[in-house]
Each structure stands twice: as C-alpha cells, then as structure tokens.
Amino acid sequence: MSNLTVENVYTRHNAKQLTRQHFWKLLGMTLTVGAICVAIMAAGFALLFLATGGPWSSTAHNVAANGTIYAFLLGWIAVIIIAVLISSCLSLGLTSAMLELCRGDETVTVARVFCRMKYSLKSFGLSLWIALKVFLWALPVYAIIGFVGFGIAAAGDPANAQTIQSTAGFLLMILPLLAFILIFALLIPACFRYMLSAHVLADEPSTGIRACVSQSKAMMKGHKWQAFKLVVPLILIMYAILFGLTLVISLILSATGVSAVIVVISPLLSILSSVVSLYFSIRCSMCFCLFYLKRREEQNPSPADESAE
C-alpha cells in the first residue's frame, strides 16, 4: 500500500499546527508583502498619471504628435517590471521565513521577508525562466486554439463552421476538447514540476536559476500527483466555508427582509471571505514548505540517518 497519502495527512496536520502556532507572525509577513506590492503599484500608476495625464487626457487628442500614449505605455511596463521585481524578492523572503518556521526556528520575525532583497534579479530571472518553460509546454495548446480560431475565421459564418456534417465542423468540435485534455496532460504537470524552484532558491540563494529548476524537477519526480492531492482537501474546505458564510449571511439578511442582492456587495461578507482565503492560503504555503523539506530530506539524508543505517 502506498504511504504518500498518509504522508500528506501528516503534512497537513503539521502545517495546521504550525500555522496556528505562528499565525500572527505569518499573517504579518503576508500582509506586509501584499501591502508593499499594492503600494508600489498604486504609487507607480499615480506618478504615471500625474506625469503623463493618462492616455485619455485632453491634451492627447493628437496622439502621434505628442506621443503621450507611448510614454504612458512605457511607464506602465516599467511600473509592472518594478513591482514584479520587488514582489518576487519579497515572496522569496516570505518563503525563506516559512521554511525557517517549519524547521522550528522561533526567532523568525516579520522583518525576515526583507532578507532576500539582494536576490531580486535572480528571483525575477527564475520567475521568467519558469514562465518560459511553462509557455513552451503549453505551445501545443496554443497551437490548437490558434488553429480553431483560424478555422472559424476562414469558414466565415461560425454557425456554418460548426455544422456536424462538415469535416471542418467535426474538427472544430474535437480540437477544443483536445486542447482541454492537453491542459491537464501537459500544462498542469509542468506547473507542478517547477513548483519547488522558488523554495530551493529561498533555502539556498546561492544556487543558480537552472540548478533550482533541475533540483525541483528531481524532487518532484514521482510526487506531482501527491503534491496535487496535498492541498485539494484544503481548497475544498475553504470553498465549503465560503459557501457556508454566504449562505448564512444571505439567510440572515433575507430573514430580516433585506434584499439578497446586497449580500453580493456586503462589506462584511467581503472581509470574512478575505480572512478565510488568507488563512487557507497561508496554510497551503506551509503545506508546500513542509512538502519541500520532506523531499529535501529524502534527497539529502542527514548524517545521523546514514550512521543509523
């Protein structure tokens, strides 16, 4: 009988215990990272609008003449790049802090999220490298989608293109299904294959980008399905709680005669949903940190284990 499922049970249990034990620290770190990223984006766009007046400003009526829109686009891209640079190194710091908490280090503080700031370029490079590799794995899917789009455009009337009697229509029905299957066969395993690269970089920042990806591939060999099953119960529980919250609040509001439409925009529901989602995202992150440590332990057994054997 396989023991990977049992390992997942213990991983989730320990992640829950650790999350509860260090909840305020983890919450502080996560909110710090989120707040800084949002602040950078907001400040960047605010400056951009002040500097250029926005792409629809009254002075931009002659776009080609004053180039306002081009300046706005370039500024927008620059803001995005700066935000991604800073958020990737802050995420690296957050992951590093979580790993230390998992190892039992009680001295970790919220300021630990800034410990990997000097690796911002490397973490940005790692994100780009992984995005490129995932994009390459997804090329067959994009090719099929492109072919379908081309087929619909070439056929003229979409209704005619989808008649079952024509060969083109038959292909246009089969190909989207094939694309859907390929997403699950190629794209999702690719995402899980490179999942631990950030953890490797956070744990050992001197490791090169390609070495991080190679180590992640080696660690995830035979464990991708286990990693997928690790967080599925947490996601299901989170959605069940969110559903329950929505149901309870809408029942309360309907019992008091308030229109159910208000539930959708109720600030109370939004805040509660955000808190629940944040808690479960922290727990999922802790699960993956413990998962990484377990894979690391298997690849590099400690000297005590080797001498015992």
Place this chain on the structure above:
Amino acid sequence: MSVNQTVENVYLRQEASQITRKHFWRIIAMSAIVYALTALAEYLLTRLGDLLMADEVQSVISAASAYMNSERISSVEPMLAAWADLFLSPKFWGINLAFMILTGLLSSGLLLGYTTQLIDTGRGGMPKVLGVLGRMRYCLKGWGLGLWTGLKTILWLLPGLGLIILGAELQMYDLFELGNWVIIAGTVLMFALVIQALLRYSQATHIMADEPDRGIRECVTFSKGMMKNRKWQYFRLGVPVILRMTGVALAVGFAGEFILSLAGLEADLLAMQILQVIINISGIYFLLQLDVLYALFYIKQREPAADAPVSYWLQKPEEISVRPVSDWLAEHAVTDLPEKAAEEESPLPDTNDEKETPHEQPDC
C-alpha cells in the same frame, strides 16, 4: 477529529479498494441477487395487488374516462366516489400493508445476509454469493431493527419539525420575520439531529449481521457506544469515494453527451436512456466499495476476534503530538511506515493506488 482517525480512514479506503477489486465479481453477484430478488418480489406483489383490486381499479378508470368524455361538472361526483371506494376500502389498505411487510421482511433478510458476507470478506474470508440467503431466518428481527431505528430517527426529527410548524404559525399571525427565524432554526436543528441520529445507529445492522443472536435494542445500544466520538470520522470516511463516483459519473455523462452530439443523437430518447444506464453502471464499483468500506469500519471498531486473521492495519496507529518538524521528518521517513509489514503479512495483492511510482526507498 484526530489525525489518527484521518490516517485510519486512509488505510480503510485503500484496503476497501483492494478488497473490492479482488472480489469484484462475487460482490456484484451478491448485490445483483439482493436487487433482483427484491425487485421480483415487488413486481409479483404489485401484479397480485392489481389482480385482487381489478374491479375497483376498473370502476375508477371508467368513471375517469366518463368525466373526461362528458367534460361536465356533474360527472365529477361518480369519479370521486370511485376514488373513495378504492382508497378507503379495507382491501386496498390490507394489500398495501401486506406489500410493505413482505417486501420489508425480504429486503431485511437479504441485507443482513449481504452485510454478513461483506464482514466475512473484510476479515479475510472469501465471499459466498449464495451467502446472502444465509440470514433469512432473522428477517423478522432485521425488519424490527429497521423499524426501531426508523422510529428513533423520527423522534429526533420532531424538535426541528416542531420549530418549523411554530414558525409557520407565527407567519400566519403576521409575525413574518420572527417566523422566518424560527423556521430557519428549525430546519437547521432538524438536519443536525437527524444526521447525528443516523450516524449513531449506523452500526446496528452490522452488529446484527455479525451476531444475529443479539436483541434489537442491544444492537442499537451497542451501535451508540461504538459510534461515540466516531461519527465525524464515519461521515468523512466515504466522502472521497462519493466525490470520485460523482466525478466519474460527470465525466462519463459529458463524454456521452459529446459523442451523442457528434453522432446527431442528442435528442434521441433511446440514446439518452442508454447513456443514463451507462452513467449508473459507472457508479456501481464505487457503491460496492462503499459497502465494503463501511463493513471494514465496523470490523475496525470491534475488538479483533482471537481466531480471525488480523490485517496489519488493525493495529492502532501511534498517537502523535506536535513536535519539531525535524523529529517528524525523521520519524515519518519511508522506511518507518508499516508498508513493509503489510507486504510480508497481508494476503492481499499489492496494488498501487498512486498515479505515479513512489520514490525509491533508501538502502538500509
């Protein structure tokens, strides 16, 4: 629910999956016999009832067709009189009561026999297909157990139902908001109490199937004792199997609809009925697995019999507490989990449920 109960559930599901695969055709034959005999009895009794009530049914049909042909309000009274003659006749009630009792007795006896075979299979034995008929002499006791647990469950229903009725009464007196609150509270209370009651009495049938000499009330009391602090575990036990069954049914349904639309048969009634049958068949394996799973849960909660073979997982998993991760990582290394003991002792074939081959174990 402790992590040990979760791990126990994992092992129970894996063992149930192995047992179902190993004895699939025997188990499906047993359930087919139960279903076929019950359906045959219901059919025969229905036909017998139709024959015995032929005159009354014929008079109702005649009165109804006369009303539809004349379309006059004065023709309603003969039709209503014919309906009243039918539904108020002692013969009608007697036939229906006999139907309920006979089908209840038959299905209870067959269920006890089926459950006995599943329990014996869970203990390592070979299921006997005709063993479903082995508990027919306890059919009256089984039926009595069903009635007793049903009565107790209905009693647990009453508080919530009472609140719902109270809420409806309040609404009739123009207290709509308060009435709404009371109805909502009553509905929640009803579901909570009924589900708790169903879980509490869930082992009674297994106890009677395993030890048919026990009394009805003794089985119920024993079930309550066994399910103390185990209800949530029991509830969670079958959820993954039910989710898988639903996923497979949805996948088969979507694939079938897609194929039918390709063939231009999406509006064909026969094709849709065949698709429905295929969807139902796709769920049979999981339903059988659930039956085996609940039988294994029952075995796990009882003390293992001294002379029966004990599967390796019947040993209680060790209690764990929150410890540093390094200790946890070292303790739950691949070599420490009881898989190796299972490979030596378990008579069951070694099947791998995971989609990928697990990692290589380090050399000792």
